[in-house]
Amino acid sequence: MTPGEFRLRVAYRKTGRLRHLSHLEVVHALERMVRRARLPFAITQGFSPHLKAAFGPALPVGTAGEREYFDVWLTKYTAATEVLRVLVASAPAHLVPFEARYVADSVPSLTAALTIGSYEVEIDGKGLDASSVQAALKAVLTTGEFSIVHKGKTKFFDLARSVPKDARVTDRDGGVVVELTVRMGPQGSLRPEALIRHSLEAASITASAVRTTRLETLVEGDEGVWSRPV
Amino acid sequence: MTGASLWARVEPLLSRIERPARYLNSEWGSVHTQEAEYRAVFLYPDTYEIGQANQALGILYQQANAIDGVAAERAYLPWIDLIALMREEDVPLFSLESCLPVSQFDLFGITVPYELSYTSILEALDLAGIPLRAVNRSEEDPLVVGGGPCVYNPEPFAAFFDAILIGEGEEALGDIIAAHRQAKDESLDRASVLERLSQIPGVYVPSLYHESVNGDGLTSVLTPIGSTPAVVTKRVVASLSAYAAPTCPVVPFMDVVHDRYAVEVLRGCTRGCRFCQAGMVYRPVRERSADEIVGDVLDGLACTGYDEASLTSLSTADHSQIEEILRRLTRRLAGTGISVSLPSLRVDAFSVELARLVSAGKKSGLTFAPEAGTQRLRDVINKNVTEKDLIDTVRFAFEAGWRRLKLYFMIGLPTETDEDIRAIGQVVERVLVAAREVTPPAQRGAIRVGVSVSTFVPKVQTPFQWEPQITLEEVRRRQSVLRESMPRKGVDLHWHDADVSFLEGVMARGGREVADVVETAWRGGARFEAWTEQFRLSTWLAAFESCGVDPTLIANRDRDIEEPLPWDHLSAGVSRRYLQRERERAFSESTTPDCSFSGCTGCDVCGDLDVDIVLTGGERR
Structure with missing residues (x-):
């Protein structure tokens, strides 16, 4: 110090x-x-x-x-x-x-310590329901891989590693809310919104708006225990 | 005023555009007033990041919000990506604070910052759903009032404004608002409101002046209708001390130009450079005192959280107490990581000393403006700088550790020859030699001299207001003469686009006939023309053609000294007699001293406007 x-x-x-x-x-x-x-x-x-x-x-x-x-x-x-x-x-x-x-x-520094991000993604759209969004998301997650093109570069994500916890999908106020936890790090951080937009598109589900909120960022301790950095 | 916030319609658009931070408001220092009897909105006709730091609007925003019953808000022109979506979704131009349609305000104030901003003003009016021309506005439309640097030749845009304030706003804004409120209380119609406004000193109501047209189709002169004053004289405040500087201005979230806490240390400059409109129209010199300045910088930094303060003016090193101010500030700010910056420097060792005082070891770069390459031409323009001053100053700066320098020059000045242009290259060469001589050999590779060359545009209310601007072809030829004479190694040469300078010249001295051209160009897609990639001269040439206006008659014509001028109905306080005398002195290569250092030189501002020079330190050095 x-x-x-x-x-x-x-x-x-x-x-x-x-x-x-x-x-x-x-x-x-x-x-x-x-x-x-x-x-x-x-x-x-x-x-x-x-x-x-x-x-x-x-x-x-x-x-x-x-x-x-x-x-x-x-x-x-x-x-x-x-x-x-x-x-x-x-x-x-x-x-x-x-x-x-x-x-x-x-x-350790915040950027080094905080490797887990838990998100809430609100999706609006006509006739949306939790079960169809759940199914759409699952279809992509089971492929085990996801890629995204950002500024001309393709980034690949190993979904088993990038999404370390099952997503939770619920109905709320006429829309659907997805709670998703992702791993963040210097190799790249999966953006939940990108994954969800891709899943909806693949399942031909139209969303009128998608709002993302990061609820928490967490430290992954020994034996995979997650905790707050304070 | 009624109406609901447009935010719920604007926000969904923000995920589809660049830089949404432009439109968010809720910045620290922004003022939100729910209930107000009278609402004003002030627009800067460019994007948020260009206009946010404008100090004049900051002053007016504070002044208007301090009036009982008045709420003032800000507006900027959205960037083209959002404009396209707004037009698609039928969302009108909105204010930032309450996100209300601009058309619902009582007063729509627009600053006119630059000759090429006129089409952006039309874009803003149209996006707001307000008729472009004052004559087509109804009782429901806001009062559209202009102000700012370009008002000394307002005719190219006058038709788009109900009223235009000539000069300083500190006192006049309150007068305009009071008159408008009073007129509303009396339920006066629009025409009567304008008549009332025309009686306020400094307020020009274009619709109350009749235009005479000469044989070329150009405006020759404007004469008042009815009891309207024949000449509108600029407003000026006698002392800056009477008005508190904004010490809690809006602190933007996004990176903006001039993103620092700025304090105006003095207004006006009487160095008397004959090409310089600012030097003529912002007279007389009025300094704020060292105590006020130091106090405001400290208060402003505390309130905003900025880590840089800038002491702004046309010539900060001229302040009679500048050394004391900088010493006090550096002492008070030591160890805080906060820096002080000086935007303008004179060509002398004293200025370099001042720069060293605030640099705290950082030697980023110095800027000087010799403006011309030969002593003869510098005498013509009354730039009282010798080549020895420049070389001595450069030597002093490079000895003190600076390695980068920027020099400003102009081409196309009256009486200029190719010899004058080639001399610019020779001066730069001698600057490089002087810099290398005093720089240790190992560091000489770091020496960089930026040379920025603009084309002279004759401006109204200056001794050169009668002079022809050199033609487009001639600009290009002289630029090539310059390029050939400029040393290559260690020099970065930039110049102002010739097409842009030509159009600036037309706007700078055009008459009422140019308003049609501005509107035609806007209809042809012209807007955001201060952005190089948005500017197209072809759009303008087509507009001149279709309106039957020959732009070269405005920009490139040699005017007779007795010719009536389309800006004769406006006065900046400097007499025509003085301008003519200075013009004669220019052609006889005689210089005129600065009245804030020596005696009065007879520009007549102090007498005409009943004001005086204010030097807080007693005298200047």
């Missing part, structure tokens, strides 16, 4: 219309929030000194997050409840922190 620095882990939500922000836009907004809160934040050393902070895995444009994280290093210990209070007062609507705890510097 850098002597005299305190690493604070903050959980926040990205919701409402701000689901349309990109990861970089969220990062800038959070950094500005920390500065507005006048926290005693640490500054990186080097050519271009800036606020010392680290962020969890990126959320794509259009995807909301119910429990996202960032770390910020402070030079003075301030009670976490007090830090949270000033952060909330400095937060734009729909990008609001709700939990803050100090973590040891030995704890």
